[in-house]
Every structure is written in structure tokens, then in C-alpha cells.
Amino acid sequence: MCEANAYMKDGSREELIMEAVDSVEPEDGGFRLVNIFGEQKFVRGAIHSLSLVDHKVYFTRETGS
Amino acid sequence: MCEANAYMKDGSREELIMEAVDSVEPEDGGFRLVNIFGEQKFVRGAIHSLSLVDHKVYFTRETGS
Numbered sequence: 001m002c003e004a005n006a007y008m009k010d011g012s013r014e015e016l017i018m019e020a021v022d023s024v025e026p027e028d029g030g031f032r033l034v035n036i037f038g039e040q041k042f043v044r045g046a047i048h049s050l051s052l053v054d055h056k057v058y059f060t061r062e063t064g065s
Numbered sequence: 066m067c068e069a070n071a072y073m074k075d076g077s078r079e080e081l082i083m084e085a086v087d088s089v090e091p092e093d094g095g096f097r098l099v100n101i102f103g104e105q106k107f108v109r110g111a112i113h114s115l116s117l118v119d120h121k122v123y124f125t126r127e128t129g130s
Contacts, residue, residue, distance in 0.1 A: 002067035002117050024115040036118065047112040050089040050122065052067050053101065057115065 003036050004055040009048050014058070017043055021057060031059070068101050069120040074113050079123070082108055086122060096124070 006017040006024075020035040030044040048060035071086045072079040085100040095109040113125035 002069070002120060004067070004117050022116070022118045024117075026114055031114075047115070049091055049096075050112070050115075051087070052069050052089075052117075052122075053087045055067060057117075 001036060002052070002055075004050075004052065004057045006033055006043070006057045006059060008043070008045070009058045009060050017041065017059065024057065066101060067117075067120075069115075069117065069122045071098055071108070071122045071124060073108070073110070074123045074125050082106065082124065089122065 003020040003022050005019050006021045007014040008017050018033050018035055018041050021033050022036050023034045024031050030042055033041045033043060043059050045059045045061045048058040050057055068085040068087050070084050071082040073082050083098050083100055083106050086098050087101050088099045090097050095107055098106045108124050110124045110126045113123040115122055
């Protein structure tokens with residue numbers, strides 16, 4: 001399985017938002033995360049970067065770069 | 066390995082940009098993709114959505130949602 005952990009980037013800090021994320025879909029001003037257990041979470045912001053082999057998805061509060 | 070294929074979404078069409086993408090890092094007005102073979106590609110736009118269990122990363126030409 002190739003799920004990833006989602007983190008919020010805040011300067012040099014990384015805060016874990018959700019583990020084992022499967023899908024990330026855009027929703028008003030942010031994204032809806034769904035993990036492999038069917039749990040959902042809304043994240044305000046944008047997708048900052050990905051490191052897929054490390055199973056990491058980074059979000060940022062800043063929208064529009 | 067948990068790399069993914071990157072696609073550009075254009076309405077209902079999906080155009081393959083790059084296979085076996087590992088890292089996606091923000092760069093002026095878009096993102097730099099690097100795949101597991103070390104190949105690089107610049108994509109103008111934003112990350113639209115993710116479907117990680119399906120190994121798919123979707124981009125959109127529209128920046129700032």
C-alpha cells in the first residue's frame with residue numbers, strides 16, 4: 001500500500017495532520033483528506049510538496065504561490 | 066516503492082506528465098518533479114489532487130484556488 005503521512009509545514013516545523021492518507025481532493029479553500037481507514041479530515045491551505053518514496057505529503061497554510 | 070504517475074488535468078482529460086515520480090518541490094509558478102530514475106521535469110501550475118493508493122498525482126494549470 002502506498003498511502004502517505006500528511007504534514008503541515010510551518011517554517012522549519014512539520015506537524016503531523018493525518019497518517020495513512022490515500023486520497024486528497026480539493027474543497028473550498030483547502031483539501032479533504034481520506035485515509036485508508038476511511039477517516040476524513042479537512043485541511044485549509046495548499047499542497048506544498050511531495051516526497052512519495054518517503055511516504056510524505058506536505059501542506060502549507062499559504063494558498064496561491 | 067511508492068512512487069506515482071503525474072498527470073495534468075484538463076477538464077475531463079488527463080495527460081501523463083511523468084512516470085515513477087518521487088519528489089515534487091515548489092518552484093516559481095509551478096513544481097519540479099523528480100522521478101526514481103533521477104529525471105527531472107518542471108510543471109507549471111498547482112497540485113490538484115492525490116490518489117496515492119492508485120499511484121496518481123494530478124496537476125492543474127490553475128494556480129491559487
